[in-house]
Amino acid sequence: MARIVLENLVKIFGAGVTAVAGVSLDIQDGEFMIFVGPSGCGKTTTLNMICGLEQPTSGNVIIGDRVVTDLEPGERHLGMVFQNLALFPHMSVFENIAFGLRVRRVPPADLNERVHRVAETFQITHLLGKKPAQCSGGEAQRVALARTTISNPDVLLLDEPLSSLDAKLRVEMRTELKRLHEQLRSTFVYVTHDQAEAMTMADRIAVMQAGRIQQIGTPLEIYRRPANLFVASFFGMPTMNLISGRLSDTNPPRFQADHVDLELPVEAVPAAAVGRDVCVGVRSEHIVLGAQGAAGRVQLTEPLGDETLIHFDYGGPSQLVAKVRGDHGPTDFEVGEAIAFDFDPKGVLVFDAEDGTHLE
Ligand SMILES: Nc1ncnc2c1ncn2[C@@H]1O[C@H](COP(=O)(O)OP(=O)(O)OP(=O)(O)O)[C@@H](O)[C@H]1O
Ligand SMILES: [Mg+2]
Known part of the structure; x- marks a missing residue:
């Protein structure tokens, strides 16, 4: 069993830098948990406290039924893959993968069989005789994963393992990691600052900012019901459109802002926001771009193939972006063209103007 419980973890570094400001989290056995957040929010520090590379200032780490806070990394039965892979350059891929088993004096026949089995999983059998320097970035990544997973750790900790890969390979590796997780059924704790990576792979995501967890949830919960403005803006491409204004106390309610006055159905407006x-x-x-609504003017069209992004001004402080189907094509919207826009009520999220919490 490798459930991981973090109890109010705090890490303050020497000069009074609070890297982690009280993180509590219950990671289920076999779960794929992803920590996501901007650079410096404390993801790596939290991961390092789970594996024992950092000692918490206060709080506890529990793995399975053991409190491991004071145990050495080697006593925690974890596998870890870092951003820089740290493969041994002078050893072959085979020896790199076999290393942990040799240290534990696994008999040669058994060792040989296990290396070949894990190499097959990662489709790197043809690389076993090569040196790491002779592998591409993606191949070396798979070697690092093979080396870590060969000893069947209950918990696999991964810190931005895909960040050195090109865009196409990153996307391919997401699928492979997800498949690997399904195959191994061990607990994965994965760190990234890439929201798309988190969305596509995680069972649950913990969104971090400034050393704290802002929200824990499944990818769709976080996308559809973000707890606050920070989470709302962090997820989704392009970034969510935000407009400051007022919800009228009328029936039906209206959203009124500079140059915007749109009717909303009652169910789109939380009682607390009226x-x-x-x-x-x-x-x-x-x-929704169409015949009715507030007035705007197209500033830029961005064809992505299947979809096109229409950036437009409406007289407010920032531009808005609408996503339309690609078969509309940019030719349907000319730069400078006058348009009308409205909101699809099911996609309207209302946040507190002062503290940014999501009102429901
Ligand atoms: N050994 C250290 N001594 C002092 N401050 C540190 C140390 N390690 C990290 N920090 C600080 O703690 C904060 C959190 O760092 P951490 O590495 O956990 O962030 P991160 O979320 O992993 O960021 P990134 O996405 O850039 O890797 C940062 O402000 C960082 O500068
Ligand atoms: Mg980091």
């Missing part, structure tokens, strides 16, 4: 200053968030796919 008659108040709010920030309304609408993702690009929920901005």
